[in-house]
Amino acid sequence: MTSxxxxxxxxxxxVRFGGLVALQGIDLAVEPGEVxxxxxxxxxxxxxxxxxxxxxxxxxxxxxxxxxxxxxxxGPARRARLGLGRTFQNLETFGVLTVxxxxxxxxxxxxxxxxxxxxxxxIADTLVERVGLGHLKFERADALATGSARLLEVARSLATxxxxxxxxxxxxxxxxxxxxxxxxxxxxxxxxGLSVVLVDHNANLVMSISHRVAVLKAGRMLTVGRPIxxxxxxxxxxxxxGAPVVMS
Amino acid sequence: xxxxxIYSVLxxxxxxxxxxxxxxxxxxxxxxxxxxxxxxxxxxxxxxxYWQFTYGWGWPAPLSLVIVLGVIAxxxxxxxxxxxxxxxxxxxxxxxxVVTVAxxxxxxxxxxxxxxxxxxxxxxxxxxxxxxxxxxxxVTVHQLISMGCAVAVAIGLAVLLRRSRVGTDMRxxxxxxxxxxxxxxxxxxxxxxxxxxGSSLATLSGILIAPTLQLSVLPLTLxxxxxxxxxxxxxxxxxxxxxxxxxxxxxxxxxxxxYLSNRGDFLAxxxxxxxxxxxxxxxxxxxxxxxxxxxxxxxxxxFPSPPVRRSAMYAAAFVVLAFVVGPHLSVANMFTxxxxxxxxxxxxxxIPLVGYAGQLTLCQMSFxxxxxxxxxxxxxxxxxxxxxxxFVVAAVVGALVAIPALRLxxxxxxxxxxxxxxxxxxxxxxxxxxRIFGWRIPLFGIYSLQVPRxxxxxxxxxxxxxxxxxxxxxxxxxxxxxxTIRRSRYGRVLxxxxxxxxxxxxxxxxxxxxxxxxxxxxxxxAGLGGALxxxxxxxxxxxxxxxxxxxxxxxxxxxxxxxxxxxxxxGTVLLGLFEAISRIWPSTSNLIAxxxxxxxIGLVRNPGGIASDLHAAVTQFxxxxxxxxxxxxxxxDEAFEVPLEWIxxxxxxxxxxxxxxxxxxxxxxxS
Numbered sequence: 001m002t003s004x005x006x007x008x009x010x011x012x013x014x015v016r017f018g019g020l021v022a023l024q025g026i027d028l029a030v031e032p033g034e035v036x037x038x039x040x041x042x043x044x045x046x047x048x049x050x051x052x053x054x055x056x057x058x059x060x061x062x063x064x065x066x067x068x069x070x071x072x073x074x075g076p077a078r079r080a081r082l083g084l085g086r087t088f089q090n091l092e093t094f095g096v097l098t099v100x101x102x103x104x105x106x107x108x109x110x111x112x113x114x115x116x117x118x119x120x121x122x123i124a125d126t127l128v129e130r131v132g133l134g135h136l137k138f139e140r141a142d143a144l145a146t147g148s149a150r151l152l153e154v155a156r157s158l159a160t161x162x163x164x165x166x167x168x169x170x171x172x173x174x175x176x177x178x179x180x181x182x183x184x185x186x187x188x189x190x191x192x193g194l195s196v197v198l199v200d201h202n203a204n205l206v207m208s209i210s211h212r213v214a215v216l217k218a219g220r221m222l223t224v225g226r227p228i229x230x231x232x233x234x235x236x237x238x239x240x241x242g243a244p245v246v247m248s
Numbered sequence: 249x250x251x252x253x254i255y256s257v258l259x260x261x262x263x264x265x266x267x268x269x270x271x272x273x274x275x276x277x278x279x280x281x282x283x284x285x286x287x288x289x290x291x292x293x294x295x296x297x298y299w300q301f302t303y304g305w306g307w308p309a310p311l312s313l314v315i316v317l318g319v320i321a322x323x324x325x326x327x328x329x330x331x332x333x334x335x336x337x338x339x340x341x342x343x344x345x346v347v348t349v350a351x352x353x354x355x356x357x358x359x360x361x362x363x364x365x366x367x368x369x370x371x372x373x374x375x376x377x378x379x380x381x382x383x384x385x386x387v388t389v390h391q392l393i394s395m396g397c398a399v400a401v402a403i404g405l406a407v408l409l410r411r412s413r414v415g416t417d418m419r420x421x422x423x424x425x426x427x428x429x430x431x432x433x434x435x436x437x438x439x440x441x442x443x444x445x446g447s448s449l450a451t452l453s454g455i456l457i458a459p460t461l462q463l464s465v466l467p468l469t470l471x472x473x474x475x476x477x478x479x480x481x482x483x484x485x486x487x488x489x490x491x492x493x494x495x496x497x498x499x500x501x502x503x504x505x506x507y508l509s510n511r512g513d514f515l516a517x518x519x520x521x522x523x524x525x526x527x528x529x530x531x532x533x534x535x536x537x538x539x540x541x542x543x544x545x546x547x548x549x550x551f552p553s554p555p556v557r558r559s560a561m562y563a564a565a566f567v568v569l570a571f572v573v574g575p576h577l578s579v580a581n582m583f584t585x586x587x588x589x590x591x592x593x594x595x596x597x598x599i600p601l602v603g604y605a606g607q608l609t610l611c612q613m614s615f616x617x618x619x620x621x622x623x624x625x626x627x628x629x630x631x632x633x634x635x636x637x638x639f640v641v642a643a644v645v646g647a648l649v650a651i652p653a654l655r656l657x658x659x660x661x662x663x664x665x666x667x668x669x670x671x672x673x674x675x676x677x678x679x680x681x682x683r684i685f686g687w688r689i690p691l692f693g694i695y696s697l698q699v700p701r702x703x704x705x706x707x708x709x710x711x712x713x714x715x716x717x718x719x720x721x722x723x724x725x726x727x728x729x730x731x732t733i734r735r736s737r738y739g740r741v742l743x744x745x746x747x748x749x750x751x752x753x754x755x756x757x758x759x760x761x762x763x764x765x766x767x768x769x770x771x772x773x774a775g776l777g778g779a780l781x782x783x784x785x786x787x788x789x790x791x792x793x794x795x796x797x798x799x800x801x802x803x804x805x806x807x808x809x810x811x812x813x814x815x816x817x818x819g820t821v822l823l824g825l826f827e828a829i830s831r832i833w834p835s836t837s838n839l840i841a842x843x844x845x846x847x848x849i850g851l852v853r854n855p856g857g858i859a860s861d862l863h864a865a866v867t868q869f870x871x872x873x874x875x876x877x878x879x880x881x882x883x884x885d886e887a888f889e890v891p892l893e894w895i896x897x898x899x900x901x902x903x904x905x906x907x908x909x910x911x912x913x914x915x916x917x918x919s
Contacts, residue, residue, distance in 0.1 A: 056753070077753050085755075094747040097747070
């Protein structure tokens, strides 16, 4: 499973915690401009896979490549410098900093290597507006509601100008209106060439904006395909305890 | 061979005592999640209490043992738990460490108060040191009792934790107190019980070791370092490994003393450093801690970002004040003020490191000592270049000390810095000189070292009054620098790293470089402060820069408010006030010695520190005045003052919220 153009490639990833197999034989490739939905029941290994890809958890076996560079042994900072961005399911905002400072600090950290022609302050102001947090710019991040904090994480991860973005449940806690706005933003970003891997429990969002959907169940990849095929897949419906995936 | 046997017996019995102390440490840590830095101090206090009963009042030894180990020590432990430590559940690890360090500091002060150190207190071994011979080696009954105690404690703890209902509850309470309640347990009782047991074990170890170490406060308190080392070998959770670690430690120490102490070189004095060095090596060998995100709690910490111009005005005003007030101070008052300001510079050094970056350290006075040594070596004539060198050398050492810190967090980090400072103050600083590649760098030695005061061409800072101006100038410059850091890109990065190292790493931040740089910066500032502090004292003994001197500076800086420069200022004022009070009313000096500890314990109630309280009070006062000025004449407004929490709003309402509300209500933008 090698692709000449893939921004992110994952090959044969396996993670064991003692006797527990958390992930096994995971292969994935994401193309530039592609939105890949990653779904699966709780405990399927979605966040574990994100931790492996971003370098926070060393896998028992397997490879990760970013834009063609092998990064399986690299730390999280090096992967970020090679174009990987992510958000966290358990919020990891910088609580004592303001919303603007959260994004600003990310833009400043990457200023040396991201080769952006814009000043960090400009990047921060633009991104805060773009995710729709302009009115909360000077609030402390630990005073935000969950939904706003998730949007802040998206803005912060975009500040490093990534080529691959891993989003871990960005829409949980968002209102319908905010979710629509986020969906449109992600499509827009993909249009600019960003690869997005999206984990979310909001099936409407995942199915409506993903080009392809991958389904994890109990640490194994059940299937990867177009949203319409995945929704029709009986195994996927079974994975969700017989509840068919809601169509939009 | 004969010597080897003797050293082995000595080592085994010492190891047995460390095992008892370490067992208590692991017990309280696994059942409360609080690493008890005061374990050694509790043991020290227990040994003194036992001495008081048996030798002070002449009670029979068995009766005193029963009273001290069975009644007083457990009650004391339970009281500590329910009175102080129970409030720590919702706080950060840094606050927990600081509070137990504060307890240590308070207990040391208390013991020196009750049992003044100028009286000899013989503390014979059990059975007056009766001994018999096993395979050619003499073994005292006391040593046998020590080993027996260790075996009994090992078995007892294993049975308690693994086989008994209360042991299961003890292990459960640290994970989830509320859940234990649902399952019918009583977390308060269980925690109190484990601290009672831990306190008894600490006391037992103190009583057993006292005949070897003699009954004196500081060595007994530092005994805990040996227990730390053993407990770390068991990764603070596994009792068998802890016990093996304790025995290894006892043997290593005994062989070290036996085979090295009659050498003529610097290794002769290595004994106190052995356990600490083992601790250091074990800490380095620990597996790399997984990168962790924030703990999901809303932190109550406070990191204000004051405008530089306003801060500069305060700083200038401070220097002018020093210049004007100086001539009116008495010699003694002048020295007190100078000393407080010099230590205040060291307190400022803690703000970027402990405050902004959230890295705990217990070795700041060691960096200050290195600064003083550098000043004395590089600039014996008092050239200001000595201050620069003091900053640079301390910064380099700080970066080196940071290396284990890169892999360690929280208590492990605090421990490794404590290990570093104890190696320095018990082994290195008291040597005459350090010889490297033919250079002879004089150290403090057993008496003192001359550290020069700054002299510049045309300006001499030789007089106390000139010192006051110099110190206040340097303090102001450093304070301004620390304020500037808070507002800079670097300050934001430090705060971000403190909040979530994991998120920083995934944004591409090299945590290694950042941590080393902030350690270096902080150590450099401390070194600068130390050089000035040394010059102030002129003849400087080694214990000026000991572990026990770091504690009040750290405690008062944290009590002042470690997130803000104002906190270091508040801490400095407290330092000066405490010293002035104890000088003016000598009868209070014992109380004052306990004060930093008591103040640190007070953090349980208010982790934000004095500076944040003051700021909140001033803001509230201003707002109230503004509101009352605005609503003057419009009676009846009071009726609308419903607490916001009542209507489900848990934060301050800002202009942005009102604007959003207006939009939602279709009123258009707020006018």
